[in-house]
Amino acid sequence: MIVRSLSDVVPVEWGNGTSHRLLTEADGMGFTVCETLVRKGTTSSLQYRRHLEACYCTGGSGEVVTADGTRFKITEGTIYALDQNDAHHLVASDYEDLRLVSVFSPALRGDEKHTLTADGFSQY
Numbered sequence: 001m002i003v004r005s006l007s008d009v010v011p012v013e014w015g016n017g018t019s020h021r022l023l024t025e026a027d028g029m030g031f032t033v034c035e036t037l038v039r040k041g042t043t044s045s046l047q048y049r050r051h052l053e054a055c056y057c058t059g060g061s062g063e064v065v066t067a068d069g070t071r072f073k074i075t076e077g078t079i080y081a082l083d084q085n086d087a088h089h090l091v092a093s094d095y096e097d098l099r100l101v102s103v104f105s106p107a108l109r110g111d112e113k114h115t116l117t118a119d120g121f122s123q124y
Contacts, residue, residue, distance in 0.1 A: 002027055006035060014113050016042035016092070019102070024110035032108040038062065038090060038098040045120065047087040051104045054081040059099035065089040074098065 004022055011018040017038040023029050036055070038044065055064075056079045064072050064080050067087040072080060082088065092098040 002029075012111065012113060015115070016044045016090075017097075021108060021110040023107070025107040026110070027107070030105065030107055032102075032104040032110070034102040034104070034108075036100040036102045038092040038100070040092050040097050041094045042092050044090045045087070046090055047085065048082065048104070049085050051106060051108065052081070052083055052085070053102055053104050054079060055100040055102045057098065057100055060093065060096045062090065062092040062098040065091060 002023065006020050006022070009020045009022055011020050014036075017036060019037075020035040021032060022035065023031065023033045025032070035058075038060075040060075055074075057074050057076050059076055061073070061075045064074055065088060074080065090098075
């Protein structure tokens with residue numbers, strides 16, 4: 001059995017926020033669970049080419065925007081799943097941080113970080 005608290009995990013600064021990787025590849029579960037904070041007023045262009053991701057909003061608000069511009073409002077209680085390795089923009093509202101529980105399959109090593117630039121989607 002694995003029992004771990006948020007305070008047991010050093011957060012990874014991923015670009016526009018932090019990620020507490022609560023379960024990683026080393027845990028042998030085959031998936032990763034993270035508590036992710038996206039800082040208010042930020043936009044992150046992201047794509048996971050080797051992982052599928054689902055995110056459940058536990059606080060704050062924002063949007064997930066597809067590469068073609070389709071917008072989906074994200075508020076507490078909303079889940080979104082990137083089931084096609086979708087390139088997307090994750091946008092936190094201007095007035096509050098966005099908090100997500102993120103699940104990745106297959107599992108992350110745990111040290112991955114984004115390289116956020118204006119000219120493309122950060123990938124890992």
